[in-house]
Amino acid sequence: MSLATVTWIAGPVLHATRQGPFSLRESVRVGPQALLGEVVRIQDTSIVVQVYEDTTGLRPGIEVRGDGQPLSIRLGPGLLGHIFDGLLRPLSGADTKFVQPGMRPAAVARRHFEAAVQAGDVLAPGAIFGTAGDAGNAAGRTQHCLVPPACGGIVESVVPPGEQADDATVCVLRSGDGADAVRHALAMSQLWAVRSPRPVARRLPPLAPLVTGQRILDGLFPVARGGKAAIPGGFGTGKTVLLEALAKGCNADVIVYLGCGERGNEMAGVLEEFPTLTDPRSGRPLMERTVIIANTSNMPVAAREASIYCAITVAEYFRDQGLHVALMADSTSRWAEALREVSGRFGELPGEGGYPAYLSSRLADFYERAALVQTLGGATGSVTVMGAISPPSGDFSEPVTSHTKRYVKAFWALDVKRAQARFYPAIHPLQSYAEDARDFAPWWAEQGNGQWLTLRRRFLTLLDEQAQLERMARIIGKDALPARQQLTLLCAELVNEAFLRQSAFSEIDRVCSPARQAAMMKLLGRFIDLAEAALSAGAAPERFAALPCLRALQRMGEDIGDDQLPRFAELEARLEREFAPLTAAPGSASQEAGDETHG
Numbered sequence: 001m002s003l004a005t006v007t008w009i010a011g012p013v014l015h016a017t018r019q020g021p022f023s024l025r026e027s028v029r030v031g032p033q034a035l036l037g038e039v040v041r042i043q044d045t046s047i048v049v050q051v052y053e054d055t056t057g058l059r060p061g062i063e064v065r066g067d068g069q070p071l072s073i074r075l076g077p078g079l080l081g082h083i084f085d086g087l088l089r090p091l092s093g094a095d096t097k098f099v100q101p102g103m104r105p106a107a108v109a110r111r112h113f114e115a116a117v118q119a120g121d122v123l124a125p126g127a128i129f130g131t132a133g134d135a136g137n138a139a140g141r142t143q144h145c146l147v148p149p150a151c152g153g154i155v156e157s158v159v160p161p162g163e164q165a166d167d168a169t170v171c172v173l174r175s176g177d178g179a180d181a182v183r184h185a186l187a188m189s190q191l192w193a194v195r196s197p198r199p200v201a202r203r204l205p206p207l208a209p210l211v212t213g214q215r216i217l218d219g220l221f222p223v224a225r226g227g228k229a230a231i232p233g234g235f236g237t238g239k240t241v242l243l244e245a246l247a248k249g250c251n252a253d254v255i256v257y258l259g260c261g262e263r264g265n266e267m268a269g270v271l272e273e274f275p276t277l278t279d280p281r282s283g284r285p286l287m288e289r290t291v292i293i294a295n296t297s298n299m300p301v302a303a304r305e306a307s308i309y310c311a312i313t314v315a316e317y318f319r320d321q322g323l324h325v326a327l328m329a330d331s332t333s334r335w336a337e338a339l340r341e342v343s344g345r346f347g348e349l350p351g352e353g354g355y356p357a358y359l360s361s362r363l364a365d366f367y368e369r370a371a372l373v374q375t376l377g378g379a380t381g382s383v384t385v386m387g388a389i390s391p392p393s394g395d396f397s398e399p400v401t402s403h404t405k406r407y408v409k410a411f412w413a414l415d416v417k418r419a420q421a422r423f424y425p426a427i428h429p430l431q432s433y434a435e436d437a438r439d440f441a442p443w444w445a446e447q448g449n450g451q452w453l454t455l456r457r458r459f460l461t462l463l464d465e466q467a468q469l470e471r472m473a474r475i476i477g478k479d480a481l482p483a484r485q486q487l488t489l490l491c492a493e494l495v496n497e498a499f500l501r502q503s504a505f506s507e508i509d510r511v512c513s514p515a516r517q518a519a520m521m522k523l524l525g526r527f528i529d530l531a532e533a534a535l536s537a538g539a540a541p542e543r544f545a546a547l548p549c550l551r552a553l554q555r556m557g558e559d560i561g562d563d564q565l566p567r568f569a570e571l572e573a574r575l576e577r578e579f580a581p582l583t584a585a586p587g588s589a590s591q592e593a594g595d596e597t598h599g
């Protein structure tokens with residue numbers, strides 16, 4: 001064990017003269033309280049340490065002890081259903097105050113272990129060697145126990161089924177023979193260096209979207225399962241509500257929710273609400289497949305910097321079990337601010353916006369870890385990353401937003417004006433994009449929406465035209481626009497109201513299944529077709545605006561739930577009926593419409 005003596009302290013950073021060797025990224029213990037820290041720089045005779053706890057009261061002269069291993073977290077069956085701080089130390093209940101100074105990572109839980117292998121079996125790195133089951137009251141599904149990535153060999157011994165501490169040796173592997181033999185002790189959990197990505201067999205091209213249940217995302221700006229999305233938005237535009245809606249409604253197996261640097265009262269909402277939620281897929285508590293990592297603004301700043309790595313490492317650990325994981329980070333701006341603050345304490349030269357020059361590469365490192373993969377064990381798993389960004393004064397040209405844009409494929413821009421008009425989710429359809437959208441057309445075709453790409457393009461074109469026409473209408477007045485353009489405005493408005501608008505607080509509408517989205521998209525496409533045909537047949541746009549079915553379409557998200565899909569066919573029949581007199585008989589349309597509109 002190496003020792004060093006503190007010479008200088010500035011906030012979360014300290015310098016110490018070393019008496020022995022330290023390695024970069026080595027975890028250290030500082031002072032009598034054994035505060036957790038990490039070596040971030042090594043100089044001739046000294047080390048620079050970043051401390052993950054409150055350093056008030058520390059003085060020069062106190063001792064720093066090396067742990068002899070990189071800063072690590074314990075990955076194991078005790079994660080699901082629990083709330084942790086930025087270094088994966090358990091927080092109790094809704095308590096976001098500091099963990100005890102110097103506390104060791106994650107408390108050890110007891111679990112029912114059952115081996116899936118026997119003596120003599122040969123195990124490759126990443127293989128599954130058993131299951132860790134639900135031990136009575138502990139929340140969480142049965143989980144696989146994985147051979148750590150660097151191990152592998154022949155099973156020498158394995159314990160019989162029964163309850164075990166999650167760090168106890170349950171299986172011994174041997175690699176090599178005779179005098180060269182190396183033995184690996186495997187437990188249900190494993191230590192992993194927090195900043196190292198977990199290895200995979202290979203990356204796979206992501207061809208399916210992560211189904212979010214949010215129409216504007218799935219319909220217009222889909223993110224891949226294994227993809228990455230950014231959610232930039234000014235204060236109060238709905239980032240947190242959207243991330244929570246995604247956590248509740250997306251089709252991931254495991255949710256890792258990172259509350260990073262937001263104020264305690266905002267995080268409190270998540271901490272109080274999540275444990276009460278029911279998983280719409282299983283009817284069981286949503287927390288059973290959720291891990292929450294919370295580092296609120298009142299917690300030490302360096303731990304916030306580490307929390308993002310901690311969260312993605314946890315996500316990768318579940319991915320390695322062959323699961324699809326969604327990671328929500330709220331917000332990456334607060335993480336970048338922590339990076340900036342710590343960098344300032346190191347005395348590094350500030351770059352753009354005061355952030356260190358490596359901001360961009362750190363963001364890249366983080367988002368790069370999102371992927372659909374074949375795991376070392378041969379299964380398919382994924383990590384999808386969705387990161388909120390809170391740009392100061394909503395300016396998307398600031399460094400965190402602009403660098404993040406380079407690494408994400410989906411960009412969900414929250415708009416202040418939409419939020420002020422209480423149009424939720426306030427995602428701006430013209431400022432947002434999804435680069436992979438074309439790849440998902442086959443997936444949608446399998447869901448019965450072969451028209452998805454065409455309809456998507458059509459909606460986007462309409463919304464784009466709407467923006468231009470509204471500019472013109474402000475100058476010349478809406479009524480002075482030609483009939484075709486008035487129709488464009490009407491249809492664009494309908495797409496907004498009927499499809500893009502979706503309340504996160506509506507029992508029926510907060511999650512929208514792909515089947516329901518497909519039905520709604522098709523119905524809107526049909527309305528646009530019929531309206532265009534009627535216009536060509538000589539009907540005036542005011543006529544469609546007055547059709548009763550228009551109102552029904554605007555309200556269909558709230559009216560027709562996922563369990564009532566046949567009602568969309570009824571609505572379509574009604575649409576056809578109401579339009580019939582407008583399209584069939586040019587010239588005479590105006591007299592007949594009066595009767596038909598009662599249908």
Ligand code: ADP
Binds near residue numbers: 236237242425426
């Ligand atoms: P941010 O995290 O961007 O600061 P919040 O997510 O806290 O903003 O949202 C602010 C408020 O806006 C919420 O308290 C809620 O009233 C409203 N809101 C945001 N998104 C939605 C939504 N999808 N549906 C309904 N209301 C919403």
Ligand code: MG
Binds near residue numbers: 240330
């Ligand atoms: Mg928020």
